[in-house]
Amino acid sequence: xxxxxxxxxxxxxxxxxxxxxxxxxxxxxxxxxxxxxxxxxxxxxxxxxxxxxxxxxxxxxxxxxxxxxxxxxxxxxxxxxxxxxxxxxxxxxxxxxxxxxxxxxxxxxxxxxxxxxxxxxxxxxxxxxxxxxxxxxxxxxxxxxxxxxxxxxxxxxxxxxxxxxxxxxxxxxxxxxxxxxxxxxxxxxxxxxxxxxxxxxxxxxxxxxxxxxxxxxxxxxxxxxxxxxxxxxxxxxxxxxxxxxxxxxxxxxxxxxxxxxxxxxxxxxxxxxxxxxxxxxxxxxxxxxxxxxxxxxxxxxxxxxxxxxxxxxx
Amino acid sequence: xxxxxxxxxxxxxxxxxxxxxxxxxxxxxxxxxxxxxxxxxxxxxxxxxxxxxxxxxxxxxxxxxxxxxxxxxxxxxxxxxxxxxxxxxxxxxxxxxxxxxxxxxxxxxxxxxxxxxxxxxxxxxxxxxxxxxxxxxxxxxxxxxxxxxxxxxxxxxxxxxxxxxxxxxxxxxxxxxxxxxxxxxxxxxxxxxxxxxxxxxxxxxxxxxxxxxxxxxxxxxxxxxxxxxxxxxxxxxxxxxxxxxxxxxxxxxxxxxxxxxxxxxxxxx
Numbered sequence: 001x002x003x004x005x006x007x008x009x010x011x012x013x014x015x016x017x018x019x020x021x022x023x024x025x026x027x028x029x030x031x032x033x034x035x036x037x038x039x040x041x042x043x044x045x046x047x048x049x050x051x052x053x054x055x056x057x058x059x060x061x062x063x064x065x066x067x068x069x070x071x072x073x074x075x076x077x078x079x080x081x082x083x084x085x086x087x088x089x090x091x092x093x094x095x096x097x098x099x100x101x102x103x104x105x106x107x108x109x110x111x112x113x114x115x116x117x118x119x120x121x122x123x124x125x126x127x128x129x130x131x132x133x134x135x136x137x138x139x140x141x142x143x144x145x146x147x148x149x150x151x152x153x154x155x156x157x158x159x160x161x162x163x164x165x166x167x168x169x170x171x172x173x174x175x176x177x178x179x180x181x182x183x184x185x186x187x188x189x190x191x192x193x194x195x196x197x198x199x200x201x202x203x204x205x206x207x208x209x210x211x212x213x214x215x216x217x218x219x220x221x222x223x224x225x226x227x228x229x230x231x232x233x234x235x236x237x238x239x240x241x242x243x244x245x246x247x248x249x250x251x252x253x254x255x256x257x258x259x260x261x262x263x264x265x266x267x268x269x270x271x272x273x274x275x276x277x278x279x280x281x282x283x284x285x286x287x288x289x290x291x292x293x294x295x296x297x298x299x300x301x302x303x304x305x306x307x308x309x310x311x312x313x314x
Numbered sequence: 315x316x317x318x319x320x321x322x323x324x325x326x327x328x329x330x331x332x333x334x335x336x337x338x339x340x341x342x343x344x345x346x347x348x349x350x351x352x353x354x355x356x357x358x359x360x361x362x363x364x365x366x367x368x369x370x371x372x373x374x375x376x377x378x379x380x381x382x383x384x385x386x387x388x389x390x391x392x393x394x395x396x397x398x399x400x401x402x403x404x405x406x407x408x409x410x411x412x413x414x415x416x417x418x419x420x421x422x423x424x425x426x427x428x429x430x431x432x433x434x435x436x437x438x439x440x441x442x443x444x445x446x447x448x449x450x451x452x453x454x455x456x457x458x459x460x461x462x463x464x465x466x467x468x469x470x471x472x473x474x475x476x477x478x479x480x481x482x483x484x485x486x487x488x489x490x491x492x493x494x495x496x497x498x499x500x501x502x503x504x505x506x507x508x509x510x511x512x513x514x515x516x517x518x519x520x521x522x523x524x525x526x527x528x529x530x531x532x533x534x535x536x537x538x539x540x541x542x543x544x545x546x547x548x549x550x551x552x553x554x555x556x557x558x559x560x561x562x563x564x565x566x567x568x569x570x571x572x573x574x575x576x577x578x579x580x581x582x583x
Contacts (some may be wrong), residue, residue, distance in 0.1 A: 146563040
């Protein structure tokens, strides 16, 4: 298969997945036991009110017709209408795009922290196997998997913002990178642990490979060998892991934003749940899933460009 | 840490958690909703070993009840996911063709929802969820990992000598499956199950932190949500439930790491 054909194949698969995502969300919202209108209005709602809301949400239509108007709202890019305080509605897409940059900042901070910690630690522990650095990295990898974001966040917040006052408290205006330090650390720590392990494993494999042995035998300096050969060999697996872990990063962002009171897609979702804003909840879930699918598509296309073997692995 | 020490400490943690989950309500000094009006947000004392929350409920009792929720959601999610995922993975890998394509597409759709996202949606729609609904919501995406893993294993098994030999000897598909394929798949599935218990406990805590957890039990995540804002007044409220979660996840991670090295030596990372 040529690179172009493989890329096209991947693109079509992603499109099919997205259609499936959208359909699953549609079915979940309508078929899960529990009446959205009753949930929204409470148990003692007036019957006329119930009927009116049912009509406004298109829930009085047959399922296939609901599906049609649902797809139409997705296709025109609005993702539906959000009910805001005062009854003024804006499109779900408007509200999402307004807060999305803040979530990107957070995810980038988490990713940046993870890479900053994991690359030196991973390569270092591979080069000095069995040293205290290696053992420390191993312990960190295990501990970071167990520490829940919802605990680490409040604890660090208390230590660094309340006690030591080194970093800003939640609710203060967002300016400067100081606001991203704690949320980035909290969000990125689990990823850092996984990444350290992966970098160490791939680096150890690469260090044992024939071409690295030859490069060393030719008298190249250790640092040159590591940068030129070992680091390059670790790149594809690291990119693959990052693509897969993006899910955890986006999921963790929802909790991190709530803990630190940051605006973002996660806060918007939590807020929409509290207000029982159906279109907004549904739209946010679709939006996040779409971001994830598209990001993974980009990762796959990157790998396709980086590693010729991927083209033939079918 | 040497491997055997890791496995032993992991198993010890799991045993502790299991005992707390099974016997928690019996061991707990107070019923879960008993309110002590004379001790609101009290520190540790002879009566309340870990202190109380702002409604005067005993923190130690709440934690012990929380172990039951964590255990039920953790293992419930994993059992449901592994059962469905393994079955679909076997069908997909052994049958091939259109069925295989359909299952693979479903796997990709389920995996497109990051973390607890689909569970958040389902629990939101369902209204006040119980433990069973939270388990179902988590399992609705949780099966996909097993399906992908088992499909891969089944594909490589199909052409292995002993399976081919069995087929030539005239063994029917059910017997082939039970005698020759399932035993080879069991190890890696068990490893994945162990890790997923930890992931499910974390997911449940996260859902409860957002107010979307099971309403029929005291969840560690709910306690943390209360404790997060009470750090200054009652540090134990903010620390103890988090340590409980971390300990539980650490236990399954240690055991999972060890199992992986013993049962599934090829996989890494």
